[in-house]
Amino acid sequence: SQTIHQWPATLVQPVGSPLSLECTVEGTSNPNLYWYRQAAGRGLQLLFYSVGIGQISSEVPQNLSASRPQDRQFILSSKKLLLSDSGFYLCAWSALDRSKNIQYFGAGTRLSVL
Amino acid sequence: GQQLNQSPQSMFIQEGEDVSMNCTSSSIFNTWLWYKQDPGEGPVLLIALYKAGELTSNGRLTAQFGITRKDSFLNISASIPSDVGIYFCAGQLWGNKLVFGAGTILRVKS
Numbered sequence: 001s002q003t004i005h006q007w008p009a010t011l012v013q014p015v016g017s018p019l020s021l022e023c024t025v026e027g028t029s030n031p032n033l034y035w036y037r038q039a040a041g042r043g044l045q046l047l048f049y050s051v052g053i054g055q056i057s058s059e060v061p062q063n064l065s066a067s068r069p070q071d072r073q074f075i076l077s078s079k080k081l082l083l084s085d086s087g088f089y090l091c092a093w094s095a096l097d098r099s100k101n102i103q104y105f106g107a108g109t110r111l112s113v114l
Numbered sequence: 115g116q117q118l119n120q121s122p123q124s125m126f127i128q129e130g131e132d133v134s135m136n137c138t139s140s141s142i143f144n145t146w147l148w149y150k151q152d153p154g155e156g157p158v159l160l161i162a163l164y165k166a167g168e169l170t171s172n173g174r175l176t177a178q179f180g181i182t183r184k185d186s187f188l189n190i191s192a193s194i195p196s197d198v199g200i201y202f203c204a205g206q207l208w209g210n211k212l213v214f215g216a217g218t219i220l221r222v223k224s
Contacts, residue, residue: 006156034211044157044202044214090156101206102147105156 002027006091006106013113019064019078021109023091026072031093033074034103035066038088050074051096086113120203120215128223133190135201135218143205146179146186147212151200160201161188193222 003026013019025031035047046059048066056066063082067075074091088110092103120137127133137146145164149157161172163179163186170177174191186203203215 042200042219043216046211049211092156101145101212102159102162103204103212104159105149108154108156110154 004093004104004106006109010110013081015083015113016080019081021076021089023074023106024072025093030096034092035076036090081113083113086111118205118213118215120218122218124219126221127193131193133193136187137203137215138185139205142183143207145206147204148177148188149202157202195222198222
């Protein structure tokens with residue numbers, strides 16, 4: 001069966017520090033991968049999605065970037081964190097088959113920028 | 115762009131009561147999904163709908179894909195304390211990204 005892992009679960013970082021959040025998927029090949037941010041426990045904002053290695057689409061201009069160095073690895077990064085980057089970050093995957101594009105979410109990373 | 119209107123925004127109900135929530139859109143979708151998110155966790159898929167008019171159940175949960183393809187409903191029967199959480203609808207049109215509703219916060223009074 002497929003599983004998705006995110007780490008760390010929680011993170012407290014000072015303003016101006018770098019960020020690296022990692023997401024890996026097991027049990028499937030060629031998944032579509034997604035990064036979302038959720039503020040205040042409501043609303044999922046799509047940040048990035050990827051349909052393959054090295055292929056990243058950005059949904060909103062921001063202080064963050066994403067990379068996909070391997071088929072089942074998706075990384076969310078920042079060179080210098082802002083206070084506004086605080087939030088709950090969720091990684092998700094879906095199968096390559098577009099006919100049933102169900103997204104499955106990881107457990108999330110709670111980021112606090114102080 | 116595509117938007118989903120999810121209502122109600124929050125509900126505070128008595129244990130044992132039935133719950134209804136819905137999502138509407140100005141655009142048509144080919145897939146409707148309903149997720150539940152527990153505090154501090156990622157959303158978990160509850161029900162997936164693929165056909166207009168489809169009615170699908172998962173235990174005490176029942177969801178319907180509206181006949182116009184622009185709306186969907188989720189009903190929870192005989193609510194219990196563990197039903198607490200945020201419920202999200204999501205719609206998808208072939209090959210495109212999911213569009214999520216803003217969520218319905220459900221609180222149950224025991």
